[in-house]
Amino acid sequence: MKFGISLTFSNPGGRIPVDRLIESQVAHSVLADECGFDQVWMAEHHGSENYFPAQLCMLSVLATKTKRVRLGSFIIVMPLYHPIHVAEQAVIVDQLSGGRLDLGLGIGNFQEEFDNFGVSRKERASRMEESVEIISGLWSQKNFSYSGKHYNLTDFTMNPRPVQPQAPIWLAGNAPAAIDRAARYGYHLAGSGTGFDLYEAKLREYGRDPKDFNKAMLVYCVLAKTREEAWRRAGEPMIRWLTYYKNEFDRHPDFEWFRQKPGGYFGVDPLPDPSDVESLQRLHFLGSPFLIGTPEDVIEPFKRIQAMGVTHPVLCQHFGGMDPAYSEETIRLFGQGVIPHFR
Numbered sequence: 001m002k003f004g005i006s007l008t009f010s011n012p013g014g015r016i017p018v019d020r021l022i023e024s025q026v027a028h029s030v031l032a033d034e035c036g037f038d039q040v041w042m043a044e045h046h047g048s049e050n051y052f053p054a055q056l057c058m059l060s061v062l063a064t065k066t067k068r069v070r071l072g073s074f075i076i077v078m079p080l081y082h083p084i085h086v087a088e089q090a091v092i093v094d095q096l097s098g099g100r101l102d103l104g105l106g107i108g109n110f111q112e113e114f115d116n117f118g119v120s121r122k123e124r125a126s127r128m129e130e131s132v133e134i135i136s137g138l139w140s141q142k143n144f145s146y147s148g149k150h151y152n153l154t155d156f157t158m159n160p161r162p163v164q165p166q167a168p169i170w171l172a173g174n175a176p177a178a179i180d181r182a183a184r185y186g187y188h189l190a191g192s193g194t195g196f197d198l199y200e201a202k203l204r205e206y207g208r209d210p211k212d213f214n215k216a217m218l219v220y221c222v223l224a225k226t227r228e229e230a231w232r233r234a235g236e237p238m239i240r241w242l243t244y245y246k247n248e249f250d251r252h253p254d255f256e257w258f259r260q261k262p263g264g265y266f267g268v269d270p271l272p273d274p275s276d277v278e279s280l281q282r283l284h285f286l287g288s289p290f291l292i293g294t295p296e297d298v299i300e301p302f303k304r305i306q307a308m309g310v311t312h313p314v315l316c317q318h319f320g321g322m323d324p325a326y327s328e329e330t331i332r333l334f335g336q337g338v339i340p341h342f343r
Contacts, residue, residue, distance in 0.1 A: 001302075001305075001306055001310065001311060001312065001313055001342050002038035002039060002214075002311060002312045002313075003036075003037050003038055003039070003312075003313055003315065003334075003338075003339055003342070004032075004037060004038060004039030004040060004041050004069075004070075004072070004216075004312060004313070004314045004315065005028065005029070005032045005037055005039075005040055005041070005314070005315045005316075005317055005331060006041045006042070006043055006074060006218065006314050006315060006316040006317070006318075007025045007028065007029065007040065007041070007042045007043065007052070007058070007318070008043045008050060008051055008052070008316065008318055008319055009021060009022070009025055009050075009051060009052035009318075010049070010050045010051070010237075010241070010318060010319050010320055010321055010322070011049055011050070011321055012049045012050060012240055012244065012320065012321045013049065013321065014049070015321045016321070016323075016324065020324070021324065024324035024327070024328070025052075025058075025318070025324075026061065026062065026065055027324075027328070028317075028318070028324070028327060028328060028331055029062045029065060029066055029069070030065055030066060031328060031331050031332065031335075032069060032331055032335070033066040033067055033068055033069045034335075035331060035332060035334070035335025035336070035339070036335045036339045036340075036343075037069055037331070037334075037335065037339070038069060038070065038312075039069055039070045039071070039072055039102070039312065039314070040062060040066065040069050040070075040071055040072070041071075041072045041073070041074035041102075041104070041314050042055040042058055042059060042072070042073055042074060043055075043074055043075070044073070044075065044076055044077060045077070045110065045113065046077070046080070046113050046116070046117075047112065047113070047116065048244075050241070050244055050319075050320075055073045055076060056073065056076075056086070056089040056090060056092070056093055057089075059071045059072075059073065059093045059097075059101070060089075060092055060093050060096055063093055063096035063097035063100070064096055066097075066100075069100070070100045070101070070102055071093060071097055071100050071101055071102070072101065072102035072103070072104055072170070073102070073103055073104045073105070074104045074170075074172075074190055074216070074218075074314060075104040075105055075106035075170070075172040075190055076103075076104065076105050076106070077106060077107075077108035077113060078105040078106065078107065078108070078127070078128050078131045078132075079107060079108055079114070079119055079123065079124040079127040079128055079131070080108065080113060080114070080117045080119055081131075082151070083130070083131040083134040083135050083138070083151060084134070084138065084153070084156070084158075086105075086131070086135060087134070087135045087138045087139060087158060088158055090103055090135070090139075090162075090167065091139075091158055091160060091161070091162045092160075094162045094163050094164055094167060095160055095162070095163055097163075098163060099162075099163030099164045101162075101164070101167045102167060102168045102169075102170060103135070103167045103168070103169050103170070104169075104170040104171075104172065104190045104216075105128065105131070105132060105135075105169065105170070105171055105172065106128075106171065106172030106173075106178075106190070107124040107125055107127075107128045107172070107178065108121075108124055109248075109252055109254060109255075110248055110251075110252070111251065111252060123150065125177070125181075126149060126150065127150050128181075129181070129185075130146075130148040130149065130150050130151050131151070132169065132171070132185060132187070133146065133148075134146050134148075134151060134153065135169075136166065136169065138153075138156065138158050139158075139162055139165075139166055139167060140165060140166050142157040143155045143156070143157055144156050144157065168188060168214075169187045169188065170182075170187060170188040170189065170190040170214075170216060171185065171187045171188070171189065171190065172190045172191070173189050173190070173191055173195060173199070174191060174192050174194060174195060174286055174287075175254065175257075176195070176198060179191075179195045179198050179199050179202060180198075180202050182199065182202075183199055183202030183203045183205070183206055183208070184202070184206055186203075186206070186208055186213075187213075188213050188214040188215070188216065189213070189214070189215050189216065190216045191215060191216060191217055191218075192217065192218050192285060192286045192287050192288040193217055193218075193284065193285075193286065193287025193288040193289065194286070194287040196215050196217075196308055196309055196310070199213075199215065200309070210309075214311040214312055215309055215310050215311050215312065216310070216311070216312035216313075216314050217288065217305060217308075217310045217312070217313055217314065218285070218288045218314050218316055219288055219289060219291060219302075219305065219313050219314065219315055219316065220238075220285060220288060220289070220290040220291065220315075220316045220317075220319060221290075221291045221292070221298065221315045221316070221317055221330060221334065222234040222237075222290075222291075222292045222317065222322070222326065222330055223292075223293065223294060223295055223298070223329065223330040223333040223334055223337075224293075224294065224326075224329065224330075224333070225294065225333075226294065227292075227293045227294055227297060230292045230293050230294065230297075231277045231280065231292055231293075233322070233323070233326045234280070234290070234292045234322075235274035235275060235277070235280055236274040236320070237319055237320030237321060237322040238274070238280060238283060238290060238319075238320060239271055239272070239273075239274045239320070240320035240321060241285075241319045241320035242265075242266050242271055242283065242285070243271060244320075245265070245266075245285070246264075246265060246266070246271070249265055258286060263282070265286065266283050266284060266285060266286075267282050267283050267284045268282050268283055271283075280292075289301065294333075294337075295333050295334065295336070295337025295338050296337065298334075298338060299338060299341050302338065302341075302342070306342070315330070315331075315334065317330040317331060317334075
């Protein structure tokens with residue numbers, strides 16, 4: 001498996017000065033590079049205290065600070081942007097990094113983002129599909145033309161050109177339609193913890209070999225030298241993070257199928273007190289587990305994740321306004337005590 005970390009820049013309530021937060025996320029990326037991780041991913045939402053809004057801008061910075069790790073977006077809310085804009089910015093990251101970019105794209109969910117960007121949420125799937133076709137074409141061809149419902153290009157050539165002939169493209173997917181889209185277009189799947197069997201089945205349906213495609217899974221992880229300390233650090237950030245998402249999900253019918261599952265979205269409903277470790281241990285994020293403890297505690301869970309066919313576990317080690325020093329220790333302990341078991 002290829003292990004990555006995820007940078008969210010989560011900072012609810014402005015607990016951490018912004019300059020310190022940015023410095024810490026850069027430092028975490030450099031540390032991951034040094035500790036044997038394979039990838040640094042960034043996440044995105046807009047108008048949120050829990051996310052950074054400009055992934056490709058920040059990935060350009062990380063391209064100049066890291067030496068080996070691949071750099072990826074997990075994910076860009078693609079319908080909010082013009083595909084030329086995303087393709088051109090992505091090429092700059094690819095150039096600065098020497099060809100280390102992975103491009104993760106998704107259709108987005110939150111209504112307020114679409115409203116504030118002036119984009120109809122009803123058009124998100126069609127905009128996404130046209131954008132993927134355009135970005136792939138711009139990346140691999142000169143004098144590229146395209147005629148679609150939303151976008152039209154005539155003899156357009158990006159300059160500068162990318163280092164990679166084609167950056168690996170990942171499409172986000174939890175819902176069946178999104179998983180089908182990733183398989184239909186022949187792109188890797190950026191998921192949470194469900195739908196991998198469906199993805200492989202759809203790849204076969206479209207005449208593709210699942211062995212040729214990667215599956216990324218988001219895994220929330222907090223490590224410390226003792227299990228008790230790890231749970232002490234994780235409890236409040238977990239509940240802050242899940243409360244934020246519950247409020248968002250309750251506003252959107254797309255998540256009704258998760259809401260109806262036993263325990264609701266996250267396995268426990270209502271959300272427990274941050275000190276109730278027994279209940280915290282039953283929580284998940286749309287199927288993605290929270291792995292909290294010592295390095296020894298999480299080795300077997302990661303072996304089970306590997307057995308699911310996951311090729312790229314993505315650690316979310318900073319969420320819910322967690323102290324960056326705790327996130328740093330998770331990265332260091334994971335590199336020392338977990339990654340060697342999978343090499």
